[in-house]
Amino acid sequence: MAKQQKTSAExxxxxxxxxLIxxxxxxxxxxxxxxxRATxxxxxxxxxxxxxxxxTAAAELRKKFTLKT
Structure with a gap:
């Protein structure tokens, strides 16, 4: 299954x-x-x-989403 592309803002x-902070x-x-990478x-x-x-959160999200350039 292909990863979904998301903007940096998303x-x-x-x-x-x-x-949650x-x-x-x-x-x-x-x-x-x-x-x-998230900073x-x-x-x-x-x-x-x-x-x-x-x-840790970014590592989980990288499994599903790529950065749209």
Whole structure:
């Protein structure tokens, strides 16, 4: 089954919904190795933990969706 193409805005929203945290900005960019990567911007105190959660969410979503360029 082919993966669905999604825009960066759609993927950002999907990752953000999986995080279930307010006050976090998610950015999705093309990645040559993975296809696309999610990066979070938040308070420095929580950045590492939230980035790890975003990476996990992105890995799950990459199984179903590719970044539309």
């Amino acid at each position: 993927l950002e929203d999907m990752v953000h919904q999986k995080l 307010g006050g976090v900005y998610v950015s999705v960019r093309e990645d040559p190795l993975l296809g696309w 979070v911007i938040t308070a420095p105190k929580h950045a590492k933990a939230i980035q790890e959660r975003a990476a």
